[in-house]
Amino acid sequence: MATGASRSMKQTLYSQVAVPVPVKGPFSYEVPEALLPFATPGMRVRVPFGGRRLVGTIVAISPSLPDGVSDAQVRPLLDCLDPQPLLSATHLALSGWMAETTMSSWGEAIRTSLPAGLEMVGQRRVVLTPEGAAWVEMGREEVVQSYEPPPGELPLGPPRAAPSDRRRMLERLVEHGGKGLKLSEIAKYLEGTSVCALAYSLMAEGLVRVEDEWSDGIGGRWQQALRPADGVSREAALAATSRAPAQRRLVYVLWDHDSGLARTAAIRAADCTQQAVRALIEKGLVATFRVAAEDTSAPAWTGDADGAGTFDLTSAQLAALEQIESALIGGASRPLVLHGVTGSGKTEVYLRAALGVVERGRSAILMVPEIGLTPLLEHRARAVLGDRVVVMHSGMAKGQRIESWWRARRGRVPVVIGPRSAVFAPLPDVHLIVLDEEQDGAYKQDESPRYHGRQVALRRAELEGAVAVLGSATPAVETFHGARSGSYGYIELPERVASRPLPEVRVVDMREAFQSSGRTLLSAELEGAIAERLERGEQSLLLLNRRGFAASLLCRVCGERVPCPDCAVSLTVHRQRRSLVCHYCDHRQPVPIACPHCGAEQLHEMGHGTQQLQQSLEALFPAARCQRFDADETRRRGAHGRILSAFSRGELDILVGTQMLAKGHDFPGVTLVGIVGADDALGLPDFRAAERTFQLLTQMAGRAGRGDLAGTVVLQAYKPDHYAIRAAMAQDYDSFYAEEIEFRRRLAYPPYAALIACVCRGKSLPALKEEADWLAAAVREAGGQEVRVFGPASPVLARLRGFHRMQVLIKGDSGERVRNVLNESLERCVAAGRMPRDLRIDVDPLNLM
């Protein structure tokens, strides 16, 4: 049949299809005649791919095949999955851009931009319309496509005599009566045909109805509904049920909701059983129809949310809102940086801006770094926007996530809240995209495609003419650089609302603390400060960014630390479990008595973790209620929220935690924040170490004194003179930025350079080294003077989960240039048969470990 089509006079069309595999695409497929009306960019299609069938997306249609693809290679599309393209032109452009800039395949980019489970198409139900039934009864058959052979060629033979697929589908439906058939059931009878496209063709002719997420149902979930039968009055119905009280109750309910009510809802409202419903249907008083089961997750908004939406804005907030508004209305689509200290009321500004957007009939996306922060924002957003908000993230149940997606896609709700994936929300007319805490590393996905939510948000805003707002108390260095250079607009909220003072910050020099008293964990100053809070009944928050009891187990005879067998790191001592734990692969083993390296029995615990800090505090302050808050303590479901709310309610005096503490959540009763190892991260071999330290310290400092009480912050550091510490102490972003940007410029790091990190993995170290050598050589050859290549070198994690790793770092002055060089290098590797087997490419890496 494919040959018949290709030999006909008709022009064959080809589609370029992006498939969700990590191989360079897209792939070309012939468009069979039956799918011609459907084959347009953005359409989801089922395609044969090697030995399997995949759902891909048409990204282009062309009358000829691209270079290098021959007719013999191409196979036809199998089916089209939707009545219209699922992906908008913007969505296609955005995912294509993302694939290009992250060096992943377009199909993978599309896959990550859609919620999982969207391809469950078999649940859609096809129902015959009266027109369709009549069509079958009259035995009408469509005109067989008349075939005209090209001049000089013989006809291929008579047209197929078999009844056409459309007739078979319709007849099948007639046999099955009113409630129709699921596409998956139809597919069993019409094997090898494009059942989905066929159903939609019949729908276009008015012969069937398809109950799907396009027409109304959410994720294919429909339910039966009841309404008064035509021409039956309430009085007549009551008269006919005079001796059946349950049925009468149902009559009252249904005639009160005469536009229809879901069967389950009607039964609940009338407090009756299925029997009563069945009886009314049998008596012909009640008719049934099907409605979409939807909006089950939309909670009716009740109550307030800390006054969100009701505050009078401060003059700074008003000015900020005004600037955002004028960008929105003026159509100037330059991104805006909203720089506001912790507690300056940024959220209120975003929400008012979103409200304006919604009132003008357009949509907005509000992004937070982590799923865990969505409830807080949702709560406040609902106070301002009511039920015009939907949350979308991967932690939700599958059905709910799909439902939210379709609600957004169908324009039923104009505001989406979520983590980085929310940037792909299928809202029709996005006019505002807000990233809260834009500096947060969680916006970057750490698996392929390694995209940064901020970059995608900026690109989407550009494509849609929307305004991107990047909000932060400590903007990323790249972001602030953009503001300084004028690429972004800049808005500042310099003061805390309600004129709460910024906390007082003191730095303790741990070198002196050790010299004077031998203390390495808690300085006398910090201990004294905690004691004061306990006396006054106030709360303390202590940060130590390392979980476990001790960082490592050191042998005092041979000097080795007990290592992880699978990773190139030392194991952490966990006293609770009486074990050594790897924080990278979760390997566990009992604490040894003797050194596994030399056998000596002089193992010593080095470095402090949260468990040890908690133990020390309990020894010092036996009466204090002290709780730990780290990945170990919050592993159990709900523990996270339980601990935080107990602390908020004042049931705890001291909370000891890792950087998990720094995110979100206000603690009004906290008047002391202690940061035990404020400069721990400065030792990491990473160009962002100072930036991360400054951000963490500033965020933690912001946790002090948010209520009516003034706050104090105590930083313990061995390098108190480092600019990140000094700037955090002075709470002076500008001075930090001035130092940091100079460092980046001098050493040619972002934003003055673009980086790509290539990590090769392998079981055998010599083979891996050879692969990495070839890659680095290819990059050097392809790059010439344009880029600098570092490595191959062992990254900090030279071995991880049993795999050796080698890193090649490429640096150049523009992202595009570095990507081009790497692409060319990879082609050279392939040509030489030296393509690394297990290669991960990280464009703009956030860390180089």
Next chain:
DNA sequence: AGCACGCCGACT
């Protein structure tokens, strides 16, 4: 990523 094809060890 899958999946198929292909070439070498421990088993019904």
Next chain:
DNA sequence: GTCGGCGTGCTC
């Protein structure tokens, strides 16, 4: 004699 281990190559 086979079942199956995962190395290698390919997917329009």
